[in-house]
Amino acid sequence: MTERLKLTNAVIKYSERVIIHDFSLSVNSGEMVFITGSNGSGKSTLIKTIAGLLPLSSGTLERTAKISYVPQLEEADRDFPARVNEIVLTGTQRRGKLLYSQEDKERAKHAMLELGIYELASRQLTTLSGGQLRRVFIARAICGLGDLLLLDEPCAGLDVQAHEILFAVLRKILDDGCAVLMVTHDESDINGIEGARVINIS
Amino acid sequence: MSEIIELFTYPFVQRALIAGSLISICAAMLGVILVLKHYSLIGHGLSEIGFASLSLAAALNIPALIISAPAVILASFVIMFVSQRYKTSGDIAIALASSAALAFGVIISSVTGKSSNMSGYLFGSVLAITQDELIFAVIISIIIILAFVIFYNRLFLITYNEDYARSLGINIVLYQFIISLMTALIIVTGMRIMGTLLISGIIILPAVSAKSFARGFKSLVIISALISFIAFISGLILSFVFNLPAGASVILSSTIILILVKIFIS
Ligand SMILES: Nc1ncnc2c1ncn2[C@@H]1O[C@H](COP(=O)(O)OP(=O)(O)OP(=O)(O)O)[C@@H](O)[C@H]1O
Ligand SMILES: [Mg+2]
Numbered sequence: 001m002t003e004r005l006k007l008t009n010a011v012i013k014y015s016e017r018v019i020i021h022d023f024s025l026s027v028n029s030g031e032m033v034f035i036t037g038s039n040g041s042g043k044s045t046l047i048k049t050i051a052g053l054l055p056l057s058s059g060t061l062e063r064t065a066k067i068s069y070v071p072q073l074e075e076a077d078r079d080f081p082a083r084v085n086e087i088v089l090t091g092t093q094r095r096g097k098l099l100y101s102q103e104d105k106e107r108a109k110h111a112m113l114e115l116g117i118y119e120l121a122s123r124q125l126t127t128l129s130g131g132q133l134r135r136v137f138i139a140r141a142i143c144g145l146g147d148l149l150l151l152d153e154p155c156a157g158l159d160v161q162a163h164e165i166l167f168a169v170l171r172k173i174l175d176d177g178c179a180v181l182m183v184t185h186d187e188s189d190i191n192g193i194e195g196a197r198v199i200n201i202s
Numbered sequence: 203m204s205e206i207i208e209l210f211t212y213p214f215v216q217r218a219l220i221a222g223s224l225i226s227i228c229a230a231m232l233g234v235i236l237v238l239k240h241y242s243l244i245g246h247g248l249s250e251i252g253f254a255s256l257s258l259a260a261a262l263n264i265p266a267l268i269i270s271a272p273a274v275i276l277a278s279f280v281i282m283f284v285s286q287r288y289k290t291s292g293d294i295a296i297a298l299a300s301s302a303a304l305a306f307g308v309i310i311s312s313v314t315g316k317s318s319n320m321s322g323y324l325f326g327s328v329l330a331i332t333q334d335e336l337i338f339a340v341i342i343s344i345i346i347i348l349a350f351v352i353f354y355n356r357l358f359l360i361t362y363n364e365d366y367a368r369s370l371g372i373n374i375v376l377y378q379f380i381i382s383l384m385t386a387l388i389i390v391t392g393m394r395i396m397g398t399l400l401i402s403g404i405i406i407l408p409a410v411s412a413k414s415f416a417r418g419f420k421s422l423v424i425i426s427a428l429i430s431f432i433a434f435i436s437g438l439i440l441s442f443v444f445n446l447p448a449g450a451s452v453i454l455s456s457t458i459i460l461i462l463v464k465i466f467i468s
Binding site: 048051052053065066067068069071077080081082083086087089090091093094095098099100122124144150 | 356417422
């Protein structure tokens with residue numbers, strides 16, 4: 001078991017307002033951790049910091065270089081002239097890697113099939129429903145999967161079928177040794193993965 | 203009609219055609235990124251800094267590029283940095299810098315008695331392109347098109363969502379630098395041809411038209427370039443036929459295309 005994420009005494013602020021006080025967390029390969037907490041308690045802030053989007057005010061963050069991230073949905077994500085497959089493929093980009101290989105395209109296709117959005121591959125982002133867009137973001141993370149998967153409320157707006165697909169995918173990648181950190185408000189999500197840890201941050 | 207065809211046999215018209223088409227195409231490709239990222243004002247700000255630098259070069263009697271290229275490139279980095287850092291005040295910074303630069307340019311031109319050149323700087327002189335300027339325009343255009351092709355996937359990703367790109371470990375600042383540099387190069391090259399007041403129009407207008415009906419990013423880039431090319435050629439013809447200033451005619455035809463697109467597509 002290798003450590004994929006180690007956060008020690010983390011303090012995270014927006015300007016001067018402290019959102020996360022002295023938080024520590026360690027996640028190993030193959031481990032599932034759920035983050036819960038009330039609205040505005042700082043779950044997304046924590047995930048974004050781990051994803052490298054926000055700085056730590058103090059404390060340390062050590063993590064694997066290859067992470068995959070499913071952000072909490074924002075309205076602005078939809079208003080962009082792009083097709084579903086163009087977006088899904090971007091999940092395979094990494095520093096120093098400019099072009100898509102044939103394998104990347106296969107993986108993107110596979111991820112879209114898995115999430116049941118392959119028929120939408122050439123649809124415009126603007127024409128998707130909320131749940132469809134969320135499936136696109138999950139497929140994007142899955143097709144370029146790293147060693148640590150961060151999901152920020154991925155289930156909001158998903159129907160029963162998509163929810164089941166997501167959890168089947170999660171169980172598979174956990175078996176393969178990926179570590180998963182997922183924000184949720186739903187008790188039944190937590191029961192969906194055996195041996196998962198739950199951390200409440202509020 | 204045959205007169206127009208005959209016109210295209212003159213070397214100065216051919217130079218205008220080649221340089222103008224290439225610059226229009228490159229500007230419109232870049233315009234897609236700038237419009238989608240809400241950086242439309244940057245082109246405008248930079249071109250006014252370009253104007254100031256042209257006035258300064260004329261006053262000091264040195265070749266324009268020696269001052270304007272570094273000045274515009276530097277300014278593009280500063281503007282990009284400021285609008286990144288202080289998200290909401292970026293447009294204010296651009297407006298301030300560009301009007302200050304414009305005032306500076308006008309004062310230099312009139313103090314040194316070179317204000318007769320001013321209209322050339324402001325409105326361009328597409329029909330007075332020299333052989334050297336043509337070569338410069340061709341080289342810059344090739345660089346920009348190559349950069350666009352090589353970095354296409356990355357530019358797409360960063361234009362769509364910088365945060366997501368950052369989560370993949372991608373160096374965002376490097377690509378902001380590349381986008382700024384390409385914008386600066388297009389402006390430096392294009393302002394002699396289109397004029398400093400009009401160059402930002404050929405960057406922005408075709409992208410806005412194309413956005414009305416392109417469905418994906420790739421088609422948006424291609425349609426934008428195509429519209430820009432058509433606007434340039436038709437603008438040039440318009441200027442011959444009605445004896446109008448070339449740069450302004452190109453912008454006019456681009457504006458007409460935009461209006462038609464808005465009426466018939468949306
Ligand atoms: N960009 C920002 N600037 C300043 N404050 C912010 C910013 N984003 C979030 N906040 C504040 O930080 C706190 C934590 O926000 P965060 O988005 O992390 O909450 P959350 O736990 O994810 O909530 P939710 O369950 O609604 O998604 C909130 O009080 C919010 O108002
Ligand atoms: Mg949140």
